[in-house]
Amino acid sequence: MLMTADAVKTIDSPGEEVVIELSHAAFGYGERAVLRDASLTVHRGEIVAIVGPNGSGKSTLMKGILGLNERVSGSVQLFGVPGEDLHERARLGYVPQRHTLSASVRATAEEIVATGRLPRIGWLGRLRATDRQLVARALDLVGLADRAATEVSTLSGGQQRRVLIARALAGQPDVLIMDEPTAGVDAANQHVLADVLVRLIQRGVTMLIVTHELGALERLLTRIVVVDTGRITFDGTPQEYALARDRVHHDHDSHHHDLELDAHHAVAHGPLDTDHTDIHSRGARP
Numbered sequence: 213m214l215m216t217a218d219a220v221k222t223i224d225s226p227g228e229e230v231v232i233e234l235s236h237a238a239f240g241y242g243e244r245a246v247l248r249d250a251s252l253t254v255h256r257g258e259i260v261a262i263v264g265p266n267g268s269g270k271s272t273l274m275k276g277i278l279g280l281n282e283r284v285s286g287s288v289q290l291f292g293v294p295g296e297d298l299h300e301r302a303r304l305g306y307v308p309q310r311h312t313l314s315a316s317v318r319a320t321a322e323e324i325v326a327t328g329r330l331p332r333i334g335w336l337g338r339l340r341a342t343d344r345q346l347v348a349r350a351l352d353l354v355g356l357a358d359r360a361a362t363e364v365s366t367l368s369g370g371q372q373r374r375v376l377i378a379r380a381l382a383g384q385p386d387v388l389i390m391d392e393p394t395a396g397v398d399a400a401n402q403h404v405l406a407d408v409l410v411r412l413i414q415r416g417v418t419m420l421i422v423t424h425e426l427g428a429l430e431r432l433l434t435r436i437v438v439v440d441t442g443r444i445t446f447d448g449t450p451q452e453y454a455l456a457r458d459r460v461h462h463d464h465d466s467h468h469h470d471l472e473l474d475a476h477h478a479v480a481h482g483p484l485d486t487d488h489t490d491i492h493s494r495g496a497r498p
């Protein structure tokens with residue numbers, strides 16, 4: 213693994229090291245479990261797409277991994293230790309859903325991205341040359357090197373999302389968790405964002421990505437996990453997903469918005485379309 217002052221840690225190929233392991237985990241808000249019996253193993257270097265209908269529990273799953281909601285039962289292991297015992301929270305980079313920067317934020321792109329270093333250097337820490345270098349590289353990686361000194365409030369929604377991705381990258385995460393990074397971004401910017409994600413994947417970032425628009429990412433995925441009505445109903449390779457898709461009766465009248473977004477896409481068909489999916493190929497490895 214490259215441990216130099218790079219914005220991302222690179223690896224040669226997906227390894228056997230388990231970075232995230234959920235065992236029969238239930239997550240929710242208050243005492244109410246929204247996502248139940250979730251078992252999931254993610255190895256270093258994997259690119260996992262989390263797909264499923266609106267309100268099925270995808271964000272709840274991401275937040276559960278990050279410890280941002282209640283774990284009602286089951287266990288979460290992060291980098292081999294119980295999630296609650298993980299002190300280096302920066303090892304998990306998070307780009308939250310539908311999040312742009314408030315119009316009232318008066319800061320440059322560089323300043324926002326630099327806050328991504330705080331978990332590493334501490335709130336009272338000072339940015340050193342290496343930190344500044346990492347911030348610059350993160351901005352470069354998302355294609356915003358020339359906007360470093362620009363006030364974020366003047367950037368487009370898509371550019372702001374790229375700033376937030378750069379902020380997550382600046383913390384040198386081992387795993388990047390992104391909740392619909394392309395949602396609410398116009399078509400032209402969707403392509404730019406997709407290119408950014410492809411670049412990150414090519415650099416070997418382990419990624420969990422909730423998305424309705426796999427597009428260019430699809431061929432780079434190692435796993436597809438389907439969440440439906442609060443359960444993981446499918447977990448397998450894209451190839452297994454394609455096979456499962458062919459076995460499953462398609463309900464094209466379903467209201468799952470994946471269909472609306474990309475009628476030609478693989479994710480537009482298959483387990484997502486049914487309310488009676490019996491496919492379960494958990495823990496499959498490429």
Ligand SMILES: Nc1ncnc2c1ncn2[C@@H]1O[C@H](COP(=O)(O)OP(=O)(O)OP(=O)(O)O)[C@@H](O)[C@H]1O
Pocket residue numbers: 241246264265266267268269270271272273309
């Ligand atoms: N902070 C919260 N407090 C209480 N309930 C919540 C909270 N956030 C989400 N929920 C509920 O949990 C359920 C699953 O929501 P979640 O956001 O995980 O779904 P999702 O699959 O990410 O949906 P979408 O595709 O629309 O983003 C929904 O019924 C939602 O109302």
